[in-house]
Amino acid sequence: MADLFDTGAKAADSTATAHRGPRPLADRLRPASLDEVIGQQHLLGPEGSLRVMLDSGALSSLIFWGPPGVGKTTIARLLARETALHFVQISAIFTGMPDLRKVFEAAKIRHANGQGTLLFVDEIHRFNKAQQDGFLPHMEDGTILLVGATTENPSFELNAAVMSRSQVMVLERLSDDDLEALLQRAEAELGRPLPLLPDARVSLREMADGDGRAMLNLVEQVSAWKTEPLDTKALGQRLQRRAAQYDKSGDAHYNLISALHKSVRGSDPDAALYWFARMLEGGEDPRYLARRLTRMAVEDIALADPQAHRVCLDAWETYERLGSPEGELALSQAVVYLALAPKSNAAYVAYKAARASAKSTGSAMPPKNILNAPTAMMKEQGYGKGYEYDHDSEDGFSGANYFPETMSRPKFYEPKERGFERDLRKRVEWFENLREKRRR
Structure with missing residues (x-):
């Protein structure tokens, strides 16, 4: 399997030259250098983090995190070319442990002969913990420089050990300007403009939804049409809008x-x-x-x-x-x-504070005066003694203490001056004033 994906820079160039059949537009427009990559300027621009690493000669293992079609594979290939590393590409979907061992063995041989290996792992999050752990010794001894690509949050999907030995680079969806630049590059390669009116051109970029690969696939379809320039409605009748990226579990x-x-x-x-x-x-x-x-x-x-x-x-x-x-x-x-609606998290905050207080006060008993005394022995112990029946009190409020006697009275619920809680705030304050009077 390793032989199928070993493509080193020279091998890739010779293969492309020898290829005589029709080539997809995306392949024909593949950048030859990092300067030709469209988008990701926060990584590849003059002050971009990846550019700074390259210029300083301190390229480390990387995790590319971003949506499909934003250049993860392309950038990995170009990094191998710029650093003279042998490029090996595998996919976690199709690669098992026997295949990984072959990849590592081949990388060891190259390393012993003085050449490093940039191992690009697509969908790296699909490897299980044991498979991810298998990369660690080869990353640590310099046998491979790992570049993993994932559409999932690496902090959830990748081992802490792999994360600690790599830098996460976040790749962004291509902007509208990026897609227009890609569209113009495609038209230059095709040698003619697409048969689209300005509004349809905007619609085409919207259909791509930030995905450069999807953009070029759409361009390839449109470029085959022999028609007068189309408006948005006519374009929509001919092309299906690309489904928005959405993973219900991701x-x-x-x-x-x-x-x-x-x-x-x-x-x-x-x-x-x-x-x-x-x-x-x-x-x-x-x-x-x-x-x-x-x-x-x-x-x-x-x-x-x-x-x-x-x-x-x-x-x-x-x-x-x-x-x-x-x-x-x-x-x-x-x-x-x-x-x-008016907003308030006062009850939510009060609930959390009450839970925290309940946890910290352990098994403190309620005051005996509010405990029922169904037996004579419990009455002798003082259960229910001195209980004030609120309905018999002035204003229907006794002001008694209902917290454990060992606990000072806390305040959990503080209503906001919004919506119905304005009325609740008045009630809280009214009862507080009454309670203070009863204490005197």
Whole structure:
């Protein structure tokens, strides 16, 4: 297997020269140097972290983290060329431990003969812990310089030992300007402009959704058409919009739900609806969204608007009765309601503080006066003695102490001056004043 993927810089050049068949546009436009790479200027620009490492001659093992089609493989190849390292590419999907051993053995032979190996591992997060551990001794003794590529968050998916021996480089989706530059480079290679009106050209870039490989595949399709310049509508009829990148169990899932939650918390109904729609378009289960909306009502709105909780439960039940797509409309109305509701986390903060206090005070008993005394012995022990029945007290409030006698009275709940909690704040203050009077 190692022989299939060993491509060293010279071998890659000779293979490309000898290749006589039709070549995909993406292959024909493959950059010959890092200066030709479109995008990732935060890494490859004059002050970019990767450029600084190269210029200082201190290239270390790397983890490229980013979405598909942003140049991870291309940059790895060019790094091997610029550092005169032998380039070996494997995929974690198709490579087992026997294949890895062959790769390491070949790298050891090259290392003994004075040549290093840049081992590029695509989808590195798919290797299990034992396989990832197998890289460590060869990274440490300089047999290989590892460059791993992943679309998943490496801090979740990669071993701490591999992470500690590598630097994570975050690659970004290509910007609209990057895609236009790639489009112009493709037109120069093709020798003609694409048959698109300006609005359709913008739409084509939007269809690529930041993915350079997808952009070139779209260009290849459009370039084959013999037609008058097309507008956006005509382009849309001929091309299917690329599905947005969304993995219901991966980073995109957590990133988008975080964006939705924070937009609701930030009282921005338009942004909240956008992220809600993005998740639905990505195939998210509406029931998951219903559950998260209910959590937002409990966590971020709470008693500032007690009705918010009910709105979420009603929307959830409506979805269960109507199903898709009408049921999603009820959930979207809940999104708008939550975003515009007054916000308070006072009850949430109070709950966490009470839990922490309960944990720290251990097994302290309640004061005996508020304990029931169903037996004579318990009465003799003082259970229930001196209990004041609040309904018989002035204002229906005795002001008695309900905390353990060994514990000074804490204050957990402090209502905000927002929404319904304004009224609750007045009640809290009223009871505090009464309690102070009863103490005198």
